[in-house]
Amino acid sequence: MTNGKINLILVCQINFTYRMKTQWLFPHRYRLIGWFILIPCIILGLAALYKEFYFDFLTIDLRSTTQGKSGMSAFFEPDVINLTDELAALGVIAGLLMIGFSREAIEDEMVSQLRLECLQWSVYVNYIILAVAILLVHGTRFLDVMLYNMFTVLLVFVIRFRLLMLKNSRVLAL
Numbered sequence: 001m002t003n004g005k006i007n008l009i010l011v012c013q014i015n016f017t018y019r020m021k022t023q024w025l026f027p028h029r030y031r032l033i034g035w036f037i038l039i040p041c042i043i044l045g046l047a048a049l050y051k052e053f054y055f056d057f058l059t060i061d062l063r064s065t066t067q068g069k070s071g072m073s074a075f076f077e078p079d080v081i082n083l084t085d086e087l088a089a090l091g092v093i094a095g096l097l098m099i100g101f102s103r104e105a106i107e108d109e110m111v112s113q114l115r116l117e118c119l120q121w122s123v124y125v126n127y128i129i130l131a132v133a134i135l136l137v138h139g140t141r142f143l144d145v146m147l148y149n150m151f152t153v154l155l156v157f158v159i160r161f162r163l164l165m166l167k168n169s170r171v172l173a174l
Contacts, residue, residue, distance in 0.1 A: 025102060027103060034102065036095075037098065038095025038098075044088040045089060045092060049147075054085075055082070058082050059082045060080070062080065096154035096157075097154065110168070111165070114164055114165070115161060118157050119157050122152075122154075122155075122160060125152070126156065
């Protein structure tokens with residue numbers, strides 16, 4: 001019988017000491033870096049969108065590229081663009097990705113399952129919001145909805161995942 005017990009213990013050690021593959025996650029320290037990127041970029045994006053705040057050094061003159069064009073394309077293409085809002089959008093995306101997909105201090109199966117469920121839940125919420133917007137918002141306001149909808153999946157994921165991690169840490173602390 002001892003041989004049977006040893007085999008059972010060996011099987012349990014092999015199955016329960018399996019190291020999770022978290023190769024697609026950022027290192028844990030990236031979460032803090034993500035917050036330092038996200039907060040200023042949200043402020044910059046809102047300032048660019050609603051207060052027309054732009055950095056002058058991000059202004060690009062496109063007149064040299066539209067010189068030879070004629071017809072409708074030359075009429076609709078701007079001569080000068082500013083990349084402040086693009087910089088803010090890329091910063092928000094990078095910050096949310098770093099916050100949402102950084103390893104936890106203890107990355108186990110529960111955290112991995114929770115991360116997956118939160119991501120799935122955020123996709124559902126995103127498309128429910130989009131469906132409601134398609135039905136209720138019309139005209140140029142719909143472009144505003146689509147602008148915010150770009151960030152909804154990551155934003156809802158990060159909020160839900162962080163809240164559930166906080167809730168689970170309190171439950172485990174009891």
